Amino acid sequence: MATTTLPLVRAAAAFPFMIWLRDQGHPLDLLLQDAGLPPGFVANPDQPIPLQVGIEFLRAVAHAEGPDIGCRVVAHAGVDQLGLIGLLVRASQTPREAFQLVTRAFFHHGSHEVLTFTPHAGGGTVRHVFRVPLDDEALFITQQFTAALIASVVTRGGQDGSAVERVELTPHPVFGLSLLESHFGCPVSPTLTGAAAVTLSDAMLDRPYTQPRIPLDQQVTEGCAVIRGDGTLAGSIRAVLPLLLARGGEPTLAEVARFAYMSTRTLQRRLTAEGASLSRLIEQERAARAVALLTASTSPVQEVAAEMGYGSGASFTRAVRRWTSAPPTHLRKGRSGYG
Known part of the structure; x- marks a missing residue:
């Protein structure tokens, strides 16, 4: 997976972590500096940052707060904080529509990541893969965060019970995957393809959101x-x-x-x-x-x-x-x- 350009991601990818740290009273600026970001870096969710910097920031938070921090952060902040991605979810009437919009727009979220939504009998699967070489710890941290965000797209509708049927992730090199099952409420299995995968039922994908739909500004993707x-x-x-x-x-x-x-x-x-x-x-x-x-x-x-x-x-x-x-x-x- 050789790269020809410097992999970039929108700063919004780290915003749920920054919001959680701020609300918990943790030293956000110190963690940002350790990852190679300037202090006070909380202004523009659409600003591009090196993907490696974003991953190191998430890793630093996980080392300080625990390996399941991605799931806890999403429970606190949710997908609405993800800039363009959050806007697309709020503009949708159902999770299925949200995933269709988000997977198309994801091309503008990160330069070396791919998000796909594949319908199948009885439901659909959302997959996320990096096009850069990452170690298993980095994959565990980033993939659980992504899977939790995918689940939050569904639970935004206020549904009771488990939002997803199955989750596939890269295991943590020390802790494995068992510590995540309580967060997802379903089996969490090792990925066989290197991609994070979340399987959802048609009932969950097509259940209308209870929140009112917010029309999408036609200019929202300018500058992507x-x-x-x-x-x-x-x-x-x-x-x-x-x-x-x-x-x-x-x-x-x-x-x-x-x-x-x-x-x-x-x-x-x-x-x-x-x-x-x-x-x-x-x-x-x-x-x-x-x-x-x-x-x-x-x-x-x-x-x-x-x-x-x-x-x-x-x-x-x-x-x-x-x-x-x-x-x-x-x-x-x-x-x-x-x-």
Whole structure:
């Protein structure tokens, strides 16, 4: 399962965990930092993040709170918190309609994940698979979370009893699967295909939701293409550079290679083939951010320099001149044709 771009996922995938941690009074910022996310990262559910970063955040929460945390998080927050995915569920009249909408839109949720819904006699099965190499612990944590979300799409209708007939997941390397059966109320078996699978009856799939349907905004999917980007490795890295730079400091080649599930040598070779380099991409992102701050703000140049991480106004001025052939003061609104 070699990758050619840096795998991305919408930040919404981690939002139920962040909501649960916040409501339980846990140190959210510390766990975010440990996973490689900036403190206060709770603003935009549609922001792309490296898939590897999201998985490491879920792993850190599981190590701190217990291996069945995915199921407990979903019981607390539910599918409504998942940005576009939550909007599609709320726009549906039945779980079957919700799964049909969500599986089509999932292409825009993650770049290296596939969600399918397959009807069969008496019901249907929802399957989720990653297109990146993950260890069994990571698969156990992420797959139980996904399976619990699938079940919550059904229980959102207020049905009593077990929402699902059967669940197939990757066992935890130490705890197996038995600790999850009480959460799902049905047999939980080892997956034979590597995919998470949740089987549902027709009765559950076609039972109308009791909550009123919320019509879907026709513009809701605008901007979704950022998850897939332009199909280049450089484009996928460019999509998450603002996030990585917001942590302070610059991402290293080794770190970006890890996010891309590549060796540093492979990453360099593929970027070179595209006429790019990590240092050049970082420089371009810093230039774009500096110009945006200078043209949209009236703050003193020294303050903008500090926000950009420069120790002095002089060094910032030299950088801006290198990027734009003009000093920072010329990039203010209404000056020299800028803004």
